[in-house]
Amino acid sequence: MKQIMARTAVAALFTGFSFIGAASADDAGKGEYMAYCATCHGEAGLGDGPMAEFMSLRVPDLTTITQANDGVFPFLQVVHAIDGRSGVMAHGREMPVWGNRFMTEAGDAMAGDYSHVYEVRGRILSLAYYIESLQK
Numbered sequence: 001m002k003q004i005m006a007r008t009a010v011a012a013l014f015t016g017f018s019f020i021g022a023a024s025a026d027d028a029g030k031g032e033y034m035a036y037c038a039t040c041h042g043e044a045g046l047g048d049g050p051m052a053e054f055m056s057l058r059v060p061d062l063t064t065i066t067q068a069n070d071g072v073f074p075f076l077q078v079v080h081a082i083d084g085r086s087g088v089m090a091h092g093r094e095m096p097v098w099g100n101r102f103m104t105e106a107g108d109a110m111a112g113d114y115s116h117v118y119e120v121r122g123r124i125l126s127l128a129y130y131i132e133s134l135q136k
């Protein structure tokens with residue numbers, strides 16, 4: 001009896017975890033997007049957020065990136081565009097350098113502790129996956 005109860009508890013735990021895991025994996029990028037990106041790129045990614053009119057550069061439509069790249073979503077390019085630290089968009093850039101911002105938010109870390117690096121990369125990756133999901 002004890003064993004059955006323990007097994008049920010373990011099963012419930014796993015079910016619970018996988019449920020939470022699936023929900024947060026799908027929602028992580030969306031939550032970040034709505035909090036940090038929608039002001040310029042718009043809630044649906046069309047480049048029509050409330051801040052867009054104050055930019056001197058046109059805020060790009062993020063739903064047509066695949067269309068503009070012969071049907072292939074340029075995942076790595078998008079990761080670099082969001083991160084901004086590699087300088088791929090260095091000229092006349094108006095988009096914030098999210099790699100630096102997220103790094104600042106993650107705070108200082110002890111030497112040899114890469115948890116903040118993983119956190120920043122995870123946030124940028126989640127955003128790239130979310131933008132991929134918006135493609136027309």
Ligand code: HEC
Nearest residue numbers: 036037040057058059060078081082089093094095098127
């Ligand atoms: C202050 C306005 C603003 C905010 C906020 C903003 N962006 Fe941008 N974004 C731009 C502008 C303007 C461009 C055009 C290139 C440039 O200015 O660097 C751009 C370009 C991009 C590109 C390249 C698109 C392409 O077609 O090559 C991606 C991807 C992108 N943004 C994603 C994001 C993500 C993800 C966020 C939130 C973490 C975000 N942006 C927040 C203004 C913004």
